[in-house]
Amino acid sequence: MNIYSAIITLILVMDPLGNVPVFLSILNKIDVKKRQYIIFRETFIAFIILLIFLFFGKYILQSMNISSPALGISGGMILFLIAIKMIFPSEEHVTRSAHVGEPFIVPLAIPLVAGPSALAFVMLLANQDPRHIWLWAFALLIASLTTTVILMFANTLRKILGDRGLTAIERLMGMILTTMAVQMFLTGLQEFFHFH
Numbered sequence: 798m799n800i801y802s803a804i805i806t807l808i809l810v811m812d813p814l815g816n817v818p819v820f821l822s823i824l825n826k827i828d829v830k831k832r833q834y835i836i837f838r839e840t841f842i843a844f845i846i847l848l849i850f851l852f853f854g855k856y857i858l859q860s861m862n863i864s865s866p867a868l869g870i871s872g873g874m875i876l877f878l879i880a881i882k883m884i885f886p887s888e889e890h891v892t893r894s895a896h897v898g899e900p901f902i903v904p905l906a907i908p909l910v911a912g913p914s915a916l917a918f919v920m921l922l923a924n925q926d927p928r929h930i931w932l933w934a935f936a937l938l939i940a941s942l943t944t945t946v947i948l949m950f951a952n953t954l955r956k957i958l959g960d961r962g963l964t965a966i967e968r969l970m971g972m973i974l975t976t977m978a979v980q981m982f983l984t985g986l987q988e989f990f991h992f993h
C-alpha cells in the first residue's frame with residue numbers, strides 16, 4: 798500500500814460525510830462559534846488516539862491479552878450498533894443527545910471519527926509495514942485534516958444538500974457501515990475458528 802491509497806482509505810473509514818448529520822444533531826443546541834471549536838477539539842483528540850494506536854496499538858492489545866479476532870468481533874458489533882442507529886434514528890435518541898450538553902470525547906471523537914474500523918486500519922498499517930510508520934503517520938495527519946475541514950463546513954453542507962439529502966447520506970452510510978460491520982465480525986470469527 799502506498800501513501801495515497803492509505804490517505805483515501807483512512808478518509809473513508811473516518812467517514813466525515815457520513816458523520817455530518819450526526820455531528821449536526823448532537824451539536825444542534827450549541828452556539829456556532831463554540832461548535833467549530835468543539836469539532837476541532839474532537840477531531841484533534843481522534844487524531845491523537847489514532848496516532849497512539851498506530852504506534853502502540855499492538856503493545857496495548859498484547860498487554861491486555863486482546864487478540865486480533867476479539868478486536869474484529871467487538872469492533873464489528875460496535876460498528877453494527879452505530880449503523881443501525883444511523884439507518885433507524887429514534888426520536889428518543891435525538892432528544893437525549895440534544896440535552897446532554899457539550900460532548901467530550903464520546904461520541905464524537907470516539908467512536909464516530911476514531912471508530913473501530915479506523916483503529917483497526919491504523920494498527921493494520923503499522924503491522925504490515927512498520928518500516929514506513931512515519932509515512933503512515935503523515936497519511937493519518939492528512940486524512941484527519943480533511944475530516945476536520947469537511948466537518949467544519951457541516952452547516953454549509955446542510956444548506957446545499959438539505960435535511961433530506963443529509964438524511965439520505967446518513968442512511969446510505971449506515972447501510973455501508975452495516976456491511977462493513979458484518980464483514981469485520983465474520984473476519985473475526987474466521988480468525989478465531991481458523992476457517993479458510
